[in-house]
Amino acid sequence: MRFWEKLFAPKSVTNASPVVDSPIKTPTRNILLMLPWLPVSGIETLYTGRFKSLGDGFSFTVVTTSKADDSMGDRTAAFEKLGCEVVHLPQISDSAEVQKEKLFEILRRGNFDVLIMVGCTMAYDLLPEIKALYPALNVIDELWDCGKHMQRSRNLSHLISHTIVPTSSLAHSLKADSNIACASIEVIRCGLNVPSAEIRAAAKVAGEKVLPEYCKNKFLVSFFGRLAPEKNAELFVEIVNKLKDVEGMAFCLVGDGPSAKAVRRLVAQYELTEKVYCPGLVESVDPLMSVSDLVVLPSITDGQPLVLLHAGVFSKPVIASRVGSIDVVIRDGENGFLVESGDLEGFCEKIMALYHNPELTRQLGDTGFKVVQSEFDEKMINRQFAALLN
Numbered sequence: 001m002r003f004w005e006k007l008f009a010p011k012s013v014t015n016a017s018p019v020v021d022s023p024i025k026t027p028t029r030n031i032l033l034m035l036p037w038l039p040v041s042g043i044e045t046l047y048t049g050r051f052k053s054l055g056d057g058f059s060f061t062v063v064t065t066s067k068a069d070d071s072m073g074d075r076t077a078a079f080e081k082l083g084c085e086v087v088h089l090p091q092i093s094d095s096a097e098v099q100k101e102k103l104f105e106i107l108r109r110g111n112f113d114v115l116i117m118v119g120c121t122m123a124y125d126l127l128p129e130i131k132a133l134y135p136a137l138n139v140i141d142e143l144w145d146c147g148k149h150m151q152r153s154r155n156l157s158h159l160i161s162h163t164i165v166p167t168s169s170l171a172h173s174l175k176a177d178s179n180i181a182c183a184s185i186e187v188i189r190c191g192l193n194v195p196s197a198e199i200r201a202a203a204k205v206a207g208e209k210v211l212p213e214y215c216k217n218k219f220l221v222s223f224f225g226r227l228a229p230e231k232n233a234e235l236f237v238e239i240v241n242k243l244k245d246v247e248g249m250a251f252c253l254v255g256d257g258p259s260a261k262a263v264r265r266l267v268a269q270y271e272l273t274e275k276v277y278c279p280g281l282v283e284s285v286d287p288l289m290s291v292s293d294l295v296v297l298p299s300i301t302d303g304q305p306l307v308l309l310h311a312g313v314f315s316k317p318v319i320a321s322r323v324g325s326i327d328v329v330i331r332d333g334e335n336g337f338l339v340e341s342g343d344l345e346g347f348c349e350k351i352m353a354l355y356h357n358p359e360l361t362r363q364l365g366d367t368g369f370k371v372v373q374s375e376f377d378e379k380m381i382n383r384q385f386a387a388l389l390n
Contacts, residue, residue, distance in 0.1 A: 040073030144303025191381030312372035
């Protein structure tokens, strides 16, 4: 103890009971998350990260409302690991009435403070009844693009406390409707934890081990995503077919989903099995992302997919469709290129431009890393989400 600390230290009092600070108990906030299903995808990764960041003082219940294809994977265990109660209504009954009864039973016993809806048709359908029974319930609706749920959100805006959108442009689209209060719209981007250089290096070692011989030491062009119509993996196969004779180029197609059979059929039809590596659904995209040279995302429609952030974390340039909120992450000519959706020639042209210019590929990738690090840090963005719940 320094001399001035001794001088001003409080005198001890004999026979006095020690003063112990009682912990301040924060009332638990009960959160109900409703979404169609829990596949291995960006939305589920986003919400496990958000819930984990909130820590004590919150209780979570997750309800899914649609049957999921087995090929999509299942993130139930990841939510349960965080202490969430997970209820899959389609596993209880095929009857819409029985599912509705179960949902209202959950609402009765849950004493929820907040209901979060993410692309959930059932939640939209029942929201008027839910709010009539629980008028104090705060409702948060998360929209990813101008798709099918936007109009329903507008129609129910008088029942919704806050609408979360990933971009300012989408917020402006909603605010253009005079029925929606401007103050209720919150721009909260998707975020991702940026792993250390050591973790990224370990991912690369793991990626090199799993990559087949015909892909090693080549310029690797990769697709990562759910194999569903909106992701348009078939166009990626068309790209592979068009560029299959380029010396020193190989391809990787990672993912599974409802379009998987059609995609694999196309691969076989074009005789591309020794040109494109198709591992299906993987536990983590990081190893294969780390050994890729560039990432292609030919979506027909999309929000702000997390694969864009994963690519940035590993300094990989992205060539993507100019749809949804993709341009919030990918800045044309800075960390990748934007191409009109469905433009096969446009995608191939940009791929070849990077293939012939390793220095440009490196520059775009380095910028991608800086963009994610400075603008999409998970901790910073999760603080916004926590503030909204509080």
